[in-house]
Amino acid sequence: MTESEFNQQVDDTLIAIEEALDELDLDIDYETSGGILTITLENGTKVIINRQTPVKQLWLAAKDGGYHLDWVDDQWVTD
Numbered sequence: 001m002t003e004s005e006f007n008q009q010v011d012d013t014l015i016a017i018e019e020a021l022d023e024l025d026l027d028i029d030y031e032t033s034g035g036i037l038t039i040t041l042e043n044g045t046k047v048i049i050n051r052q053t054p055v056k057q058l059w060l061a062a063k064d065g066g067y068h069l070d071w072v073d074d075q076w077v078t079d
Helices: 003-023
Strands: 029-033 036-040 046-052 057-062 065-072 075-078
16 A cells, blocks of 8 residues: 555545544544544543554554554454
């Protein structure tokens, strides 16, 4: 996967997450800035999703830990 393809996949993924959050009937706030999606849940917990272009991974940071995801067979999977 080229860097351009990776960036497009991340952009598409972040948009899909935002659209899914919009459809939920929950008090969830989110903001995207500089390719970083920050989600704030009802209890104040934050989930942060961002791209790591040099390693072509999508990183997710949550209260219970961090996850590194690779794009494999048309889906994000943990490494």
